[in-house]
Amino acid sequence: EVQLVESGGGLVKPGGSLRISCAASGFTLSTYKMTWVRQAPGKGLEWVSSISISTTYIYYAKSVKGRFTISRDDAKNSLYLQMNSLRVEDTAVYYCARMTARGPHNWFDPWGQGTLVTVSS
Amino acid sequence: DIQMTQSPSSLSASVGDRVTITCRASQSISGYLNWYQQKPGKAPKLLIYAASSLQSGVPSRFSGSGSGTDFTLSISGLQPEDFATYYCQQSHSSPRTFGQGTKLEIK
Numbered sequence: 537e538v539q540l541v542e543s544g545g546g547l548v549k550p551g552g553s554l555r556i557s558c559a560a561s562g563f564t565l566s567t568y569k570m571t572w573v574r575q576a577p578g579k580g581l582e583w584v585s586s587i588s589i590s591t592t593y594i595y596y597a598k599s600v601k602g603r604f605t606i607s608r609d610d611a612k613n614s615l616y617l618q619m620n621s622l623r624v625e626d627t628a629v630y631y632c633a634r635m636t637a638r639g640p641h642n643w644f645d646p647w648g649q650g651t652l653v654t655v656s657s
Numbered sequence: 658d659i660q661m662t663q664s665p666s667s668l669s670a671s672v673g674d675r676v677t678i679t680c681r682a683s684q685s686i687s688g689y690l691n692w693y694q695q696k697p698g699k700a701p702k703l704l705i706y707a708a709s710s711l712q713s714g715v716p717s718r719f720s721g722s723g724s725g726t727d728f729t730l731s732i733s734g735l736q737p738e739d740f741a742t743y744y745c746q747q748s749h750s751s752p753r754t755f756g757q758g759t760k761l762e763i764k
Contacts, residue, residue: 581755641707643691647700
């Protein structure tokens, strides 16, 4: 079964740092692009960052560029998001998702269950 | 960035009804449009990819159409498990933007 499981969320003070992880199983992580999407409480979905195969290409949303770093360890079948200089507005459930492609089209599937990051003093 | 606008933001319907949700892109995205369903406390689930292709395992009462800037998600014969929030997402260019969501509620 293809599965993604996030971990590492928690409560952190403004200005603090946190690294969240996403463990993949049931497929070979090294052959897929991966992404992080977040959802603030009661709000919609916001794409955060994506990483290509072999880390060739990395993209960030403007709201997190310069503060967040996406990485992957294919040997450990894991995806990471290092979050620095956290702000109250970064409070959200963070989902990892696999970027599946067919021809020129791509989509996010499957998604993990999410991990909650709360930034508060 | 490409802006995605869904309408309506919320919708009330009854079991058995047919509903349509619209998604409009701020520029042409050809057929690079996906639809997701999200239930409270759960992760989003892919329903439709490439505007009209049904994801494996998704009931055939769900259908998608459109191209360019205007897209629709239709659900025929609403079932109790279909009451959820629906999001469109463009995969034409980065950043991959989502619509604001449409909450489908029981009337």
